[in-house]
Amino acid sequence: ELKVEQNPLFLSMQEGKNYTIYCNYSTTSDRLYWYRQDPGKSLESLFVLLSNGAVKQEGRLMASLDTKARLSTLHITAAVHDLSATYFCAVGASGGGADGLTFGKGTHLIIQP
């Protein structure tokens, strides 16, 4: 059974600081996703990572994947208030098939001025 663990689950940080959210998963996977969710809203796709060593960046967010360690990170650089949201990582089962995703519990991020 595929399990996905995120940490921290809650993070309060100040604007301008850097921080990293970690996502560990238990079995081999060929795709890892990061999503953002604002209160009462659905998911906004941020990144999909498909190979070992993959790194993607968009604005102040950067995601990386280490398939050997079964670890992905989402790094926030010089945080701004607008990045306050809940961030989920999600993993697809290996085989590249049509399986649904297994989600982590989410990291509730609050960025204070």
Added chain:
Amino acid sequence: GAVVSQHPSWVICKSGTSVKIECRSLDFQATTMFWYRQFPKQSLMLMATSNEGSKATYEQGVEKDKFLINHASLTLSTLTVTSAHPEDSSFYICSARGSGVMAYFGPGTRLTVL
């Protein structure tokens, strides 16, 4: 990017009634659609996977007779919550995937059962 719509966006119903939620891929053909459920302040849990023209595959613990899924075309999947009860109140989110690896999420449907 690809757009997935859901209808309705929210619904309130009485206990014992059935509710149908539609999920449409607006600008691509979704060979596979997924239904998730999210309780307040919790993560998303996969309920079922549906492929066009075939029966849905349900996750362990999800009652297929209670949550009826029909993937009638490459752009439409429906989830019917039958004989809804208050414990079925939740945020239901569909996701659609075409030929690539990206799965696009709908805006969600908030179901409240009184």
